[in-house]
Amino acid sequence: MLTLTIRDLQKNFGSLRALDRVSLEVQGNSIVGLIGPNGSGKTTLFNVVSGFYEKDGGEIYFKGERIDGLRPDQIVKKGLSRTFQVCKAPEKLTVLENMMLAAKSQIGEDPFSALFRRPRVSMLEKANLDRAMDLLEVLQLVDLRNEYAGDLSGGQKKLLSLGRAFMLDPDLILLDEPTAGVNLTLATQLLKVIRELQKKEGKTFFIIEHSMKVISDICDKVLVLNFGKIMAEGTPEEIRKDEQVLKAYLSGA
Amino acid sequence: MPVIYFLIYLLTMIGIYSLLAMSLNFQVGFTGLINFGQVAFFCIGAYASSLLVTKAGAPLILGFVGGMALSGLFGYIISIPTKSLKADYWAIATLAGGEVVRLLALNEGWLTEGPFGVMSIPQPLRWLFSKDSYPLFYLFLIAACVLIIYFVLSLLTNSPFGRNLKAIRDEEDLCLSLGKNTRKLKLQAMVVAGMVAGLAGALFAHYITYISPENFKPIETFLMWAMIIVGGRGNHLGAILGAVVIQLFNVSTRFIGGYVPLGSDTMAALRMVIIGLLIVLFLLYAPEGLIRERKKVYHLKRKHIE
Amino acid sequence: MEDPTGAYPGRRGLISYVKLVIPFHFLPHARVDTYSKVLGYYNMDFSQIIANSLVRGAELSLLAIGLTMVFDILKFANFAHADYAVLGAFLVYSLNQVLGLSLFLAVILAAPATALIGICIDTAIFKPLRRKEAKVVTAMVCSLGIGIALRNILRLIWTSRTKTYAIPIQKPIEILGARLTFTQIGIVLTGFISMVIFHLLLHRTKFGKALRAISDNRVLASACAIDSEKVIKWMWFIACCYGVMGGTMIAMEHLLYPRLGFDILIPVFCAAILGGIGNPYGAMLGALTLALAENIVLALDFSYLISLGGLFEVGPIQISTGYKPAISFVILVAVLLFRPTGILGRK
Ligand SMILES: Nc1ncnc2c1ncn2[C@@H]1O[C@H](COP(=O)(O)OP(=O)(O)O)[C@@H](O)[C@H]1O
Ligand SMILES: [Mg+2]
Numbered sequence: 001m002l003t004l005t006i007r008d009l010q011k012n013f014g015s016l017r018a019l020d021r022v023s024l025e026v027q028g029n030s031i032v033g034l035i036g037p038n039g040s041g042k043t044t045l046f047n048v049v050s051g052f053y054e055k056d057g058g059e060i061y062f063k064g065e066r067i068d069g070l071r072p073d074q075i076v077k078k079g080l081s082r083t084f085q086v087c088k089a090p091e092k093l094t095v096l097e098n099m100m101l102a103a104k105s106q107i108g109e110d111p112f113s114a115l116f117r118r119p120r121v122s123m124l125e126k127a128n129l130d131r132a133m134d135l136l137e138v139l140q141l142v143d144l145r146n147e148y149a150g151d152l153s154g155g156q157k158k159l160l161s162l163g164r165a166f167m168l169d170p171d172l173i174l175l176d177e178p179t180a181g182v183n184l185t186l187a188t189q190l191l192k193v194i195r196e197l198q199k200k201e202g203k204t205f206f207i208i209e210h211s212m213k214v215i216s217d218i219c220d221k222v223l224v225l226n227f228g229k230i231m232a233e234g235t236p237e238e239i240r241k242d243e244q245v246l247k248a249y250l251s252g253a
Numbered sequence: 254m255p256v257i258y259f260l261i262y263l264l265t266m267i268g269i270y271s272l273l274a275m276s277l278n279f280q281v282g283f284t285g286l287i288n289f290g291q292v293a294f295f296c297i298g299a300y301a302s303s304l305l306v307t308k309a310g311a312p313l314i315l316g317f318v319g320g321m322a323l324s325g326l327f328g329y330i331i332s333i334p335t336k337s338l339k340a341d342y343w344a345i346a347t348l349a350g351g352e353v354v355r356l357l358a359l360n361e362g363w364l365t366e367g368p369f370g371v372m373s374i375p376q377p378l379r380w381l382f383s384k385d386s387y388p389l390f391y392l393f394l395i396a397a398c399v400l401i402i403y404f405v406l407s408l409l410t411n412s413p414f415g416r417n418l419k420a421i422r423d424e425e426d427l428c429l430s431l432g433k434n435t436r437k438l439k440l441q442a443m444v445v446a447g448m449v450a451g452l453a454g455a456l457f458a459h460y461i462t463y464i465s466p467e468n469f470k471p472i473e474t475f476l477m478w479a480m481i482i483v484g485g486r487g488n489h490l491g492a493i494l495g496a497v498v499i500q501l502f503n504v505s506t507r508f509i510g511g512y513v514p515l516g517s518d519t520m521a522a523l524r525m526v527i528i529g530l531l532i533v534l535f536l537l538y539a540p541e542g543l544i545r546e547r548k549k550v551y552h553l554k555r556k557h558i559e
Numbered sequence: 560m561e562d563p564t565g566a567y568p569g570r571r572g573l574i575s576y577v578k579l580v581i582p583f584h585f586l587p588h589a590r591v592d593t594y595s596k597v598l599g600y601y602n603m604d605f606s607q608i609i610a611n612s613l614v615r616g617a618e619l620s621l622l623a624i625g626l627t628m629v630f631d632i633l634k635f636a637n638f639a640h641a642d643y644a645v646l647g648a649f650l651v652y653s654l655n656q657v658l659g660l661s662l663f664l665a666v667i668l669a670a671p672a673t674a675l676i677g678i679c680i681d682t683a684i685f686k687p688l689r690r691k692e693a694k695v696v697t698a699m700v701c702s703l704g705i706g707i708a709l710r711n712i713l714r715l716i717w718t719s720r721t722k723t724y725a726i727p728i729q730k731p732i733e734i735l736g737a738r739l740t741f742t743q744i745g746i747v748l749t750g751f752i753s754m755v756i757f758h759l760l761l762h763r764t765k766f767g768k769a770l771r772a773i774s775d776n777r778v779l780a781s782a783c784a785i786d787s788e789k790v791i792k793w794m795w796f797i798a799c800c801y802g803v804m805g806g807t808m809i810a811m812e813h814l815l816y817p818r819l820g821f822d823i824l825i826p827v828f829c830a831a832i833l834g835g836i837g838n839p840y841g842a843m844l845g846a847l848t849l850a851l852a853e854n855i856v857l858a859l860d861f862s863y864l865i866s867l868g869g870l871f872e873v874g875p876i877q878i879s880t881g882y883k884p885a886i887s888f889v890i891l892v893a894v895l896l897f898r899p900t901g902i903l904g905r906k
Contacts, residue, residue: 050430076432084430090423092487093416097549101420102431106413109433114412115405121412129551146550150423168431243547259764287696289638289703334896339701341636342832342895348638349825349888369883471821475707522714522817529708533684536701540693 002028002063002171002204004049004080009058011041011228018044019057020228026172031198031205033215033236036059036225037249042208043085045225046174050082051075062172079171083164083178085208087157091150095141097158098149099132100125102164132167139163140186143217155181162190166197172204179214190219212240224248259508261388265460267500270393272402272453273473274480274492276446282486282546283410284442285422286335287344290351291477293331293516294447296469298324298367298454300358303374303464308364313377317455324451325441325444327354332443336436351474359466370465393462398456399493402449406489409445411549418442419487472525477504479528485542494543499528608858610737612850614812617750620846621805622823623830624757624839625798631774631792631837633685635698639706640802641715641827642820644755647673647803648810649713649817652722662724666807674799680705681795686788706820719832722815746808751798753804754843757797761839766793774837829887833894834899844902853886 004026011019018041024030027126036042047053049060051072067075090098091104092101096179107113108121139159144152149160158181165173195218197203209215215222216236224232224239226248232239239245273295280286302320305311311319331350335343358365365371380388405449409415420428429465458464476499484495503524510520535542622644631636648671654660660668684705690699731738761767769790809823830849834841861876878886894901 051428052426071434072426073428073432073434076430081432082430084426088424088427088430090420090427092423092546093419094548094550096551097416099415100413101428101530104432108413109438110413111409111445112411114409114414118408121336124276129553133553146548148548164431287699334892338895338899340696342899344696344699345636345825345828345832346888346892346895349828349891352825353885353888355881356885360879475703478703482700518719519715522711522719525710525711526715529704529706529711532704533701533708536697537684537687542695547885 002079003061004172004204004206005061006049007059009045009048010056011044011053012056015028017228019048019055021226022228022230023058024223024230024233026204026206027221028171028204029202030220031194031207031218032221033222034206034208034225035210035212035215035222035239040225041228042225043176044132044228046082046126046208048177049075050080051176058201066128076170080174081165081168081170082174083161083176083200085176085180087161089149089152089157089160091148093149094146095136095152096129096132096145096151098160098165099136099167100128103132103170105126128167132163133165135163139190153181156182158182159186161189161192166193172206175207175212177208179209179211183190186213194218198253212236216240258388261392263393263500263504265388265392265516266504267497268392269457269460270477270480271493272456273450273477274484274496275402275406275489276449276453277477277551278481278484278486278489278492279394279406279410279442279446279449280389281481282488283394283415283422284331284418284439284547285340285425286439286443287340288331288446289344289474290331290347290349290354291450292471292473293347293351293354294324294327294450295454295457295473296351296358296466297327298451298469299464300371300454301459302455303371303458304364306375306459307371307373313375313459316459317452320455320458321448321451324454325448328443328445328447329440329484332440333392335439335443338342348471348474351471355466355469365466368466370463370467371458372463373463374462376459376462379451387535395460395493396457400450402452403489403493406449410489414438414441418551421425422487475528475532476524479532481542482532483542485544485546487546488542488544490545491542491544498543499531502527564577579589581618604736606736607738608851608854610734610739610743612749612847612854614739614743615850615853616806616843616847617747618805618812618846619823619850620843621750621753621801621808622827623842623846624833625802625829627834627836627839627842628770628794628798630831632770633689633695633698635695635702636825636828638699638703639680639709639820640798641806641824642704642706642709642858643673643799644802644806644823645810645815645817645820646676646709646713646806646820647799648806648815649717649722651807652717652724652810652815655724656722660725661900662807662811665806669807670800670803670872671796673803674796677795677799679790681791697837706824710817710820717817719817722810724811724815726811742811746812749804749808753801757801757839760797766790770794781897798902804825815862825891826887829891829894832891832899833901834901838903841901841903848902849887849890852890856886857883 006022008024009019025156026085034042034045044053048055051067051070053075055068059066062078062080065078067078093101096153104169105143106124107117108124114121133142134147141156141159141163149157152160162175162178165175176237179190182190191214194205195229198205209218219236222234222236222239223230224245231248232245257535273291276294277288277291298320302316303322305319306313306316331347334346338346359367361367376387376391377394378390379387410418417428417433420433421435421438425435480495480499481492482495483498484493485491506520506524510517622641626637626640629635629640647669650672651662651665654665654668655662685698725872726742728741729742731740761771769785773786773787773790803811810819826849830846832840832845833848834843834845856878857880859877
């Protein structure tokens with residue numbers, strides 16, 4: 001069974017305890033939400049899990065294997081990918097190229113194959129192109145396909161990062177505030193897509209979100225992080241009623 | 254007709270520098286690796302090939318292959334620290350690395366003949382041609398090399414490999430988050446670039462038949478940088494255009510030097526002042542260069558366009 | 560370009576001279592200080608090495624301080640820094656040799672003049688780049704171009720011929736077993752005093768406070784109404800003045816020629832990075848460490864090691880002086896690889 005298990009994870013920035021013995025579990029084929037006031041360590045958690053920051057203690061297991069200490073790209077190859085809160089959009093790559101970039105196991109990534117196995121490479125490129133266009137249609141980015149990603153608006157960059165994540169097609173996707181800056185109708189539609197992917201393809205999502213509505217709509221389970229600690233855990237209803245959580249949010253705001 | 258020979262010489266040098274500029278552009282313009290020691294590749298390619306041929310008695314073709322291989326190996330070695338170094342630190346290290354390669358050529362006299370240089374380097378297929386027609390043949394040889402390298406590099410940069418390199422240049426973290434092994438990609442890019450510049454070195458050595466450490470001073474790196482900044486980065490044609498412009502300027506001012514009442518040192522200094530200013534002015538006012546990077550547009554099936 | 564200095568006089572190999580002789584004398588004759596022999600320092604004059612290192616350390620740290628400040632505040636490696644310094648050294652030369660001013664007076668006039676030029680270059684080139692929020696790499700490549708242009712402008716004005724200042728030939732005096740000229744003593748003292756002044760500047764003035772604030776957090780600093788452009792101008796002023804002092808000292812000790820800036824660039828970078836970029840005290844420590852390393856490595860004699868403890872007869876085996884510029888490179892790469900934050904690094 002696919003699960004992400006985190007035990008006693010610690011991360012310090014100097015004297016600041018960004019993650020203080022965080023333990024949690026994300027069950028396979030589910031959508032788990034992560035909420036918490038600004039600066040509570042949510043993004044840091046994603047950064048450590050995806051291998052961008054080194055942990056200062058604790059263990060991370062994915063599909064039963066330890067993944068802490070691996071490089072980010074090695075973790076992705078195990079089937080765990082993430083998006084960034086502040087979107088990364090390569091300045092001089094078009095939207096479509098961004099999508100093509102994300103496709104996994106491309107033999108053309110090897111310079112030798114790129115030169116000497118051209119027919120196979122271009123066949124794969126065609127298949128990827130089809131899939132990329134289908135995804136762009138869902139994300140309503142088709143008309144922008146030849147724009148440079150660097151020229152997109154913030155919301156469009158968010159959409160594109162979702163698109164890349166879907167294109168990459170990992171088993172577990174960590175989404176850092178995927179709907180921030182995206183207009184409401186599109187956001188709703190995105191959530192539908194995420195739901196569908198979970199139902200039909202058995203994908204797992206771990207989502208940082210601020211909007212309680214989004215959380216209630218799609219999450220099976222919600223975790224609350226405050227000052228680097230998990231302070232509550234439960235279904236969206238339970239969390240909504242939790243006094244402590246309310247207090248944390250009020251004091252944070 | 255000396256003018257014709259001057260022209261052939263000019264074109265030949267343009268060809269050699271086109272290769273060097275394309276190689277530098279592959280690193281800087283496509284992969285985002287700021288290499289201030291590009292001349293080291295050139296030096297290694299030239300020395301390796303000429304020493305293999307003159308000292309080890311290898312056939313010429315082996316000399317060329319060896320020059321490319323050794324230069325590629327050097328690319329491999331200097332790409333190792335890119336995994337832990339920030340771009341600016343790496344740039345400083347490459348500048349120093351380029352100097353060290355020249356110091357080795359200068360000081361390891363048992364191998365390189367030190368400051369005296371390697372002399373009477375044989376030329377490929379020299380016996381087939383008369384003294385007058387050989388330069389023309391060599392020009393064609395170099396033109397063929399430039400064409401082939403242009404073609405090969407275009408294939409590479411248009412492939413998924415090239416797309417990955419551009420993504421590293423623009424957003425390395427994103428690349429990592431998509432599962433690309435950026436270390437390996439940079440390494441491969443440096444090896445490819447090293448081989449191309451090494452080829453240029455070998456072609457240069459067997460063309461002028463005499464090389465010494467004097468040929469591989471940092472100023473050569475600066476010229477190559479001027480080429481890609483003026484011509485435009487992320488674009489092979491830009492690199493070639495840059496090589497044409499800068500070499501025309503460089504060689505023609507040397508030519509004009511004979512007719513103006515200025516010392517050769519003054520002329521050389523003036524030339525480099527202008528090169529330095531060109532770098533600064535282009536970065537300030539035309540950062541894209543003469544030919545800007547082309548947008549990649551995919552051909553789509555009709556289904557998608559309607 | 561010619562190499563007017565003969566800066567690379569050692570034209571021997573890395574290992575200069577090994578003669579293989581059938582070893583009849585298996586037992587090493589001197590067992591006494593095997594330790595110092597194996598490590599290769601038995602022939603060294605330590606007090607002299609330390610004295611030489613102090614001189615070179617003083618020169619390098621004056622240059623490294625400016626470099627490290629620019630790197631810290633503007634976030635780019637200024638490849639033209641050493642060329643600013645040499646420009647100043649040439650101005651000193653003209654004032655000294657042509658107008659006949661004393662060296663001291665010449666430096667006092669040349670330093671602010673160079674600083675003015677440095678500030679003009681910043682206003683004309685780096686400031687527009689900052690405004691456009693160009694990548695730091697662009698500023699770095701720009702500084703390379705500025706360095707090339709500047710170096711060759713010096714060549715146009717003062718020609719490539721080497722220059723010296725009007726300093727009378729001095730007889731070295733002996734201090735604690737080391738022989739030093741008055742010039743060298745002056746260099747060490749000036750270096751020391753400049754460092755103290757720098758410390759006071761950084762901690763006792765409004766400029767120093769603002770500079771440290773910007774270094775720590777630019778956004779916060781601008782929120783506290785610190786005019787960062789003004790601070791940047793002052794920073795250039797100080798970086799250039801210190802650079803001119805350092806450049807003049809190096810020119811006093813050796814020779815002055817237009818390419819000098821390029822020749823000292825790598826050691827200066829090395830000193831700055833070795834101490835920890837952005838840390839002025841690190842720059843001083845890095846400069847001293849590098850100077851010591853340079854002098855010791857060149858003085859080491861590997862013959863005992865190479866001869867496998869006296870099995871072969873070999874001549875003295877030392878690193879060829881032709882590789883002196885390479886020493887700072889090797890140290891630089893080692894530091895970059897193993898401790899990129901430097902000795903006193905804080906980031
Ligand atoms: N690279 C870093 N260096 C220093 N401090 C950091 C770094 N990244 C995050 N922090 C600090 O860690 C805390 C948690 O940040 P973050 O994980 O981004 O919060 P969230 O995503 O929940 O808003 C914040 O106080 C932030 O200032
Ligand atoms: Mg966050």
